[in-house]
Amino acid sequence: MTERHDILSLDDVKKLVDTFYTRVRGDELLGPVFQEQIQDNWARHLDIMYRFWQTILLGELTYQGSPGSKHITLPIGEEHFERWLSIFYQTIDELFTGEKAAEAKWRAERMAEMFHSKIEYYKQNKSRTIL
């Protein structure tokens, strides 16, 4: 096994994203949710996710978007977020180690919390506009 290092380049980001979404697509809980939304646009989704993590972890500002709005109406709850984070953490820990690797996990967890609370709020207040 090659020695693990930190997430330092766009190639590292791509390796993380490709490995993570390959696992997500094969997961019995998450796979169908992603497939339903993304259908045959995986190349585009992966490209967006490369740019998202490149911006956060490498400080190269290639992503512009508002991810919150893309998640608010998804049919997901706590168990989906737990599974997402568990696969993400496992993928990071297998492939990388270091400050950026830790930051990726921290960021993902904060965003999962934020998306989850927005989704729950939306489910309970469907009749009201919140944007």
Ligand code: HEM
């Ligand atoms: C169970 C949890 C999650 C599910 C099922 C999920 C699903 C999705 C789907 C289906 C899309 C594509 C939306 C579209 O193009 O119409 C998407 C986009 C995205 N997701 Fe998630 N997601 C989850 C958690 C997260 C978390 C924790 C993060 C934070 C790291 C995240 C970050 C993003 C970003 C940045 C995009 C791209 C938004 C854009 O188009 O600008 N997602 N997600």
